[in-house]
Amino acid sequence: MDIGWIGTGRMGTAMAERLADAGAALTVWNRTLAKAEPLRDRGAALAGSPAELRGKPVVFTMLSDDAALEAVLTGDDGLLTGIGPVPDVVVDCSTVSPETSAAARRACADRGAAFLAAPVSGNPGAVRSGRLAIAVSGPRDAYDRVAPLLARIGGSVSYMGDGDSARLVKIAHNLLLGVLTQGLAEITVLAEKGGVPRHAVLEFLNSSVLGSVFTRYKTPAFVNLDFTPTFTPPLLNKDFDLGLSAARTLDVPMPVVELTARLVRSLVDAGHVDEDFAVLLAQQAAAAGVELAPENATVDDGLGS
Template sequence: MSDGRRLGWIGTGNMGGPMAARLCAAGHPVTICGSGRRDLSAYAEETGARLAHSPKEVAEQADILFTMIPNGEILLDIISGENGLDSADLNGKILVDMSTVDPASSEEAARRMAAHGGHLLRAPVTGSTHFAKNGTLGIMVSGEQDVFETCLPYLKVLGNRQTYLGDGEQARYMKIIINMMLAQALQSFSEGLVLGEKLGLPWETMIDLIGDSAAAAPIMQYKADTMKRRDFTPTSTCYNMHKDMKMAMALAQQVNASLPAASLTMQLYNTLMAMGLRDKDNTAILLANERLNALDQSEG
């Protein structure tokens, strides 16, 4: 039930939509607006959220604001763009950004919020739309610890695991590392499937056996059914994975870290983008591997 604090939510897409809905269902007053131009009137009616038409309007009606948006550029525009958050009084207000954005944009967002007396809590998540709907996301958090404690009751509605990592950009770093490893797991999965294809192994049996082996990352088990059907309907897109890999490689360059396997995976996601598959599921890296091996690249 509500504790008297008013909540705001900006970005009600595939992930943000079910997350904001959970806060509404838990009895919290939530004011929403989109990060784009999509009509959210039906969503507001369905969830019981109050509909606003700009970040400024959300900030005027909320004490704690959440964002779930595609990238750091949009985050900064939400804060300082036309009718942005900083057009309202932000003194004492908290912005909880749950997106996967680059650390430089995150640092700038924190500076902008602080300049107006507000606070930024970094809270990126692990898990896809299924976990968002069920409230079983993992949430990595960094920022001021007292701000984290204030927001923890709401984060517990959104996920079943919350880990505080420090007072700066640590949550961003950890999220990027995890996504980098996820991309490499999908690349490894694809290479195994391609070799099996060339050896004439049965497609569905191969996927079952990989998923039942010590070599299986959880993502391979989670994606088994869609991979059997060669269904690349996105839960998280190639565009998003490509973006995350670029952030990982930029961080590696900053600290002079050598990441040979990640560098190769980056090339494969570059190939996917060149193939025009940016809006397919990130498992479509299989198609780039099949192209390299002159195999059928059809979808289910």
């Protein structure tokens, strides 16, 4: 299938690579064109604007926020602006608000395109190891058409029904992501202050019923203080804002999430904007009077890395 792809950040590139490696004919656009160059080496063509992808049957988008999605769909040289054909299906894998998703769905419907919300769970390492999870909502016939492509990108694909229900699922997922990471930071610092090396307590945790794919692939960051970004505090802060907004709308009290949101926001306020959100560990250690140092231990991230 001739596929368009918009957005080649860390996640977008890893996801598009899986389609290219499966033999898909890809044409790619990114605002900073140089970031799309690695996909050229995998046989992808580069587009000069989103408008150049209008004739593709299916176009994927993987973007940083609501404004970016609005711009590529309905902005100047957008996918849905101007005259001529538009894609049959637009598949948006970004994490955006339900309101922006609904507006994108309406804009696509006005031009005769189906819109699928397909937010994802995982980082680039999870993508490349085939462990990405995808939640999808939208018209069932459009989902059935692109399901084989989604299966090439992700290790699991879950259809949530019509509309934008997948957005709420993804936002809820990211709230838990932040809460789990803060909790992991707290117990790790507690154990370290009591004289237990981080790699030891995390090895025990990962081997227990509480261990998970997530705790394993955060272990190298916690043990060796490698905060190379997979997901930054500003992006997590955005998702906490979205989640708490949904909680207010649905009248759901979320006291633990609210507290974690304040801690995530304090990371951003302190200038931690280009690191991985696992830097919550460093913030927790500072609050406990613990001076962290890399343990330089070889630990398994569970992804074969």
